[in-house]
Amino acid sequence: MSSPSEPPGISSPQTASPRRLESTDDDSQRHLQSHSTASTTLKRSYYILWIVALYTALSVVSWGVICVLTERPLYGKRYGYMSSAITLGKNRWRKPDYEANERWYQAMRVIQSITGVLTIPVTSAVCSSAAAAFAQYGKSSTRLSMRQMIVLADRGWTDPRTFTQLLTWTGFKRTGSTFLVLAILLNILGGLIQPLQQIFLKDIAMKTPLYRIKLYHLFDVTDAFNYGPEQDDGSVVLMTRNALATTSLVEPMNQLWQGAGFSCDARFLMGNDTASAERGSYESPPAACGYGATLGNYSGLTEPFFAQQPSTFSTGVIRQFLPRFNSTSTYNKITANEWPTACTGLEDAEPGSYMVVYAKNGTDTVNPWAVTACMPSDQRHTPWKRTHSRQDFGEELYLNVTRADAGQVYEPGGSLFQIIVNTTAGYFELPNYNNGQVPGPLLANDPNNHCDSYCETQGMLYDFDETDGMIYDGSDPKSINYKRAVGKSDISSLAQVPNKGPLLTIAMALFGEGSFIAERVAYPDKYITDGNNGSLPNGTCVDYAPLQFIQHITYGYGIGDGSEGQQCVVNNDTTTFQDLQGGISLWLRYFQANDAQTMQNALNAAAYLATKAWVEHQVQVAGRSLTVSMDMGTDTQVPSISPAGMYIISILLAIFLLSLLAMALYSTWQVRWTRQLDAFAMMRVGAAVKDQVPMLVGGNAGKISSLDRMPGWVGDEEPSADIGTLGVGSRNALQKGRRYHSYEGDDEPWPTEIKGGREAYMEVRMEELRHDLKDDRRA
Template sequence: MASDDLAVPKGNSQLHHYVSKDNTQHIISEETSSRVSGVSDHEDQLDRAPFIAVSPIQQSHGPTFTPGRTTEKPKPRSQKLTTSYIPLLAVLGYIGLFLFAWIVLCLLAYKPITTKSYGVLLSNDGSSDQDYRDGGYRTMYKQSERWFRAARVIHVVVAVLTLPVVSIACAAAAAVYVQRRGSKWTLRQTMALADRAWQSPTLAARALVSFKRYASVFLLMALALNALGLILLPLQSVFLSSRVIKTPNQLVTTGGVTDIFDAIDTGRRSAVVAARAAMASTNLYAPYSRLWTRSKISCSGTVQYDESTSTKTWMGLPCSGYGPTAPTFGNMSLLSDPFWAQLPASTSTGLIRQFSLRVNSTATKQVITAADFPAACSPSGNSFFATYSGNSPTINQDVPGTNYSVSACMPYNQGMSPWKATRARQDFYEELYLSFSLGRQSSGSDTGYYKIRVNTTAGYFELPNYMNGQVAGPLLANGPNGLCGPDCYEQGTSKNPIKNSSLLRRASPIVGNMSANSLTAEFKSNTGPLLMTAIAMFGNGSMLSTRALHPDSYSDNYTKVETGDLAGADLCYERIPFVPLLSRYTYMPDTCATLTNGDTGLFSQQYKMVDALYSSASAEDGGFENAFTVAAVLANEAYFTTTDTTGGLATGLTPSFSVSYDMGADTTIPAISKSTIIALSVLMAIFLAALLALAVYGTLYPVWTHQLDSWAMLRIGASLAESATLRAGDASKSSIPDETPGWIGDSTQGESQYGEVAVGGSGRLNKRRAYLSI
């Protein structure tokens, strides 16, 4: 029979190749080959040992012979086992992206990448000022926002890649794992790894329920690694959010602010005039922009009714019509730490830390007797003393009373200014004694003696900014020096600067009490708020003083209003100073000064002012104390803001202080707490270390397959063709996978020149040895 006409035997006989002399391939049956060369004994032994079967990728070759000639053995095809580094490279790339996104997000939560801080960092030498004023800082924070956007995109990419990368690493490591097992490893356990049960909830549940049949240490580790990778990214999404903050944008500086050194001993005489005008025009129930308070106020004005006296007392702030951020002078006792500052109470310096002068004056009243009135008060010396009296020229119903007398006294040395040239806290008090006597047409006379004490505290405070929650800071006991950091912009003059204390510490110079400009208290320029109030009410230029010195100028007969709704009313030519401040719920004085009825009209205006003062002082509704507190605030404002003008030029007070601000620009940054960063970082370290260890493990040994996948199981199934068939049935009920070894080894145990990869091979696979290949 010719070689190309050889018949292929039927049945389950093993097929073998052989090559004739002319290199023509032939297929012979097991029986034919045994008759020719007797080489079928080896295959018969494999059939009888189902646990030691050669994998299809390493087929054994029969002998090569030429009919009628001596048989020659051909050199079989073989190769050494190799290692794939692709899973390791994939894991390393994944870890790089993972760490990049996480590190960038954590850094950006507390610090920009392009500069040192999200806040302002100013240099004392002013080297960065111009760039800051031109808005150059903004570029750096825009770059950080781009980093943030890139990190978020990579974070999403990492989330998508997590399970695929973990699966690749597990499949590669599983190929190594199944060839390093012992005799107890079954084919069913190998099948569970090949099915990638770590990614299938159904298979994972079945493996955990039938632990001995399906599960293994490797599968449990793979399940844990996948579960950790599955929850890490959602955990980041839960605890990692974003927020909008303000970052440096552009520096703006406002000048014309008074430093305490500017106001001391500057020889100004117009401050009293300004204070007197303010006391005549101020409305207690209108918002006052320079009145500050350190906490929110309640503007729901309430009225308390005293049944025993049938009187009503105003107990709240009548500012509901102006909003909760606009306090008024209506009842300063209800404000929390009220004080005067030159800048409006709505001021905010944003990202810049700045300081300003603040002054707080509070008045109290004490009823005294005639014996308590100071005997040292006199028109001479350095004490302040003024007294006025008058009698009605006629007795008729148009005249409110028959006579009046009022005396005001501030004893002791009023020639010494209470103010000190220091930015540190300073406290002082002043006392004013008042005596009243009024003759009534119908009820005799009224007399009263009172002592007014005004306590004044001055110093510096931190203006509202983003760092302190947009709330005015407390009074600084030692001034702002030593508290200013790199987010402060320099204030003050070169002699007394406020600047970064980390580079310079300079104490505010303490200067002794300033001397008066004149031995007469009334003509001094550095007056305290109560003395200025007393001069405005009773000193030279006051309403009582001018009318007493120049009565003819105020006693002309003025006609009444002739037409309109006010026909018949007296003409009002000015408001009486201080009297508008006495307005309360229980007492609303007439604040209008009129000129009618000649001398009778003049007396009436003087009497009206004294009567208003006495009526408020004798009441117990707090109005008198509130009026002097308001007057002290207005006096402080006049003292620290009024500039004399001589020949058209400003003289005296020259403000040298400035305030800088930067309201910033919106910048989006990650938001995550440091404790969360630590906790998540620990979990991530465990996850990434385990993943990397798994990937490295997959490269430590040469493998018979680079992935324990369908191709690998096809090869295993081919070597077990007689045991595993396509017949219908429940795979979980079959005993074959449980009885068949699942490990991969060398069936030759190193005794042959070439190794043979086999299911259940008793020898370990070796990277230095060649194995039969396809």
């Protein structure tokens, strides 16, 4: 049947044969009619861009915030402490800030998990959308076969079976395409990012400031120079003397520090022979690991030193400094030629030197003894310096001990000894979170040169106001290194010289006024008793001889390791003058000990006790200007990642997101015949090629060779018609603005200038269809 004339500018669309309508109902007729007349222009699909934009925003924000949190908190400039001199009370962390920062971190981890779950679905959706654009006629699609198109429609980039097919050249030629390879690489890259984030990213508990505590009235070296000539009241020597008599070798010293190299980890030792190498052994850990730092193991400690605060002290998140003091001694037996001339007799002593001579009455031949203690240098100058920098000085003491005890194995006559004590003082950084909770090394100069914004001011004026300096030099600028005018061997005047060195303090404690030997020489009757009348056979302890506990020597008629004899002066030991002299002679045996190592350890312990007495008693509490701040902080959960890990993940994430965005832009660059290459799109393609692919059982699609020969792209079958028609394998590109036959739901109104012509054409065409239906029914 001939078609009536068509309105201008309208070409007749392809329609189904009228004979195909004989079994259809009214709905089928309406569908066919609308299908025959509906048309629309092809459009771009932008929805995938919104999905990519949302996914990118979530990925970038979550990763970016986590990277920021690894370096600093969102609330505040950094983790850790910031000096009040900088913050002036502002921008300090508070507990709500910690909690808010942790909430941000947890939220970012949740978003990160969500993006990790969405990575493959989003990437697959983008690839599916771009595949529809790739399957349209163009330069790259002319090589696309129907099998390759089906692989893209099946989203083969997520199918492991497709991966195995691509491993061979034949399989790649049949199923592979450039787009498929790019889609696979994009999905693999996206799938790697989340596991890598879990591998590199760790959660750690970061110590952050919470509440600062300030400790006042600590000793600074410069505080000791605020005293005039009569300010030393002898308390330092007295406290040292008492400590030398009562301190035990096994008593833990909480102010005895060790350097950062100290460790209780057992070190594995391998033997030289094969059996020992296979068996192996461990070196014994230091004694301080079990007994603690004691004077008994002083020589075996790792860089031991004295500091005013306990060795377990920590300043937390704040960096603070404190003075430290260390003395090491040597004990040498010398010859008469090495004995100083200035120590020959009191008449030969130099001005300001320290020299004492004690001897038993020469007419008494029982247990004769004599001792000379001499420090030949001028002791009127204190060896200490008013400085915050490191200082080192040495002191020398010479001893001449003469004894002739009957039946003793120790040599009789004079024994000459030289004692040298070298002292080092300076500042060190207290343990804190920044230095790994270990004491810092001895600083060579002023600690102000080593401070930063983690420090807090440590200077204090007497009205408790903090100073601007980190450590304030509170000494009187008018004070000098005081030199007292004393005569030869005027030990009573030397006793009032402030800031004595450790060795001079020890010498005065052992041999000076009020000492064990001086009191018994001056007042013998005071120490002679009638005994205990037998009420206690072993006697009652009434006094201690100095150095007994730190030398493991007993006072009485025995000497050993402290397990034999008596450790104190008892009330039945000294009943006669001879007993008193014998006790003094036995005490002097201590200095004639042949074990130099034991003596040196005892002298190191004595120097520690002398320094401790000087720090704690030289300056009154109110006159100490040093302060120490501490803030143990609180734990807050923060992310931790190495710089290398951060760079790797950031680069991979950037490449992935840019590639994803590029593919999304590609999918929207040109107009589309379908939104996605999905099942509905393939249903329409199947309808167009139904003659080559009939509805048969197809369990092994790989053997259907026609799929390799059939084209797998969509083009325009009627490029010259006014309304285009989609066609599989058509070598005409789809064009923007051109109308194509469509389903009724996609029908677009025609432009106003041809609307009348279109309506007239529709009326004629509908009449023609009704006439054809009647003929079919009559037939």
